[in-house]
Amino acid sequence: MITSRQIELVQITFAIxxxxxxxxxxLFFEKLFKMAPELEPLFDxxxxxxxxxxxxxxxxxxxxxxxxxxxxxxxxxxxxxxxxEYDVVDNNHFDDVEVAILFTLKEFIQGFxxxxxxxxxxxxxxxxxxxMHAMAQTRSGTKVPLEVVRKGETSPGNDDxxxxxxxxxxxxxxxxxxxxxxxxxxxxxxxxxxxxxDEPTSAAIRAYKERLxxxxxxx
Numbered sequence: 001m002i003t004s005r006q007i008e009l010v011q012i013t014f015a016i017x018x019x020x021x022x023x024x025x026x027l028f029f030e031k032l033f034k035m036a037p038e039l040e041p042l043f044d045x046x047x048x049x050x051x052x053x054x055x056x057x058x059x060x061x062x063x064x065x066x067x068x069x070x071x072x073x074x075x076x077x078x079x080x081x082x083x084x085e086y087d088v089v090d091n092n093h094f095d096d097v098e099v100a101i102l103f104t105l106k107e108f109i110q111g112f113x114x115x116x117x118x119x120x121x122x123x124x125x126x127x128x129x130x131x132m133h134a135m136a137q138t139r140s141g142t143k144v145p146l147e148v149v150r151k152g153e154t155s156p157g158n159d160d161x162x163x164x165x166x167x168x169x170x171x172x173x174x175x176x177x178x179x180x181x182x183x184x185x186x187x188x189x190x191x192x193x194x195x196x197x198d199e200p201t202s203a204a205i206r207a208y209k210e211r212l213x214x215x216x217x218x219x
Contacts, residue, residue, distance in 0.1 A: 006119035007066045014063045017108045025052040032100040080134025094128045
């Protein structure tokens with residue numbers, strides 16, 4: 001279950017950390033490889049700009065689609081299908097990724113607080129569950145895509161719960177059908193980090209930056 005406020009917090013903090021086009025991704029992988037060095041050969045660290053675009057592109061698609069999780073689920077399923085081809089990856093690595101993400105956010109966002117951390121943890125729990133399901137399905141040779149079943153809706157300006165369950169959908173759209181969509185994302189443009197965000201979220205980002213500037217001046 002994720003609230004509209006948590007969605008807003010994830011979008012704001014992602015927009016802020018995305019303003020640095022190099023540092024966060026580099027730090028993320030440094031932290032990840034310290035915990036799971038066996039993953040390093042899977043990534044082309046020599047081409048950091050391309051790797052950065054891929055990582056930020058996947059995150060931007062997820063963060064930007066949180067209000068409609070049923071739309072991002074196929075993208076995550078496709079990602080899980082791709083990851084399944086790498087035998088070295090197991091479910092424990094998803095815990096390592098979460099730790100690396102939260103570590104990076106804390107390092108690059110001044111005053112990163114418990115509410116923001118909880119919002120990212122909730123979002124990541126949803127995303128990793130979908131990816132791991134697709135990964136297991138691919139490795140077992142079965143095709144049972146997930147379907148998001150909504151229990152509630154969000155509306156602008158409140159904290160109503162956006163509650164949903166992930167259920168097996170025998171007749172749904174399989175992950176194999178959207179591989180092209182998932183891998184044809186455009187390059188991430190660090191100068192357009194708030195593109196697609198609504199005005200209340202953009203205003204919240206500006207207010208957040210003003211609060212940070214004020215806290216720095218007060219020190």
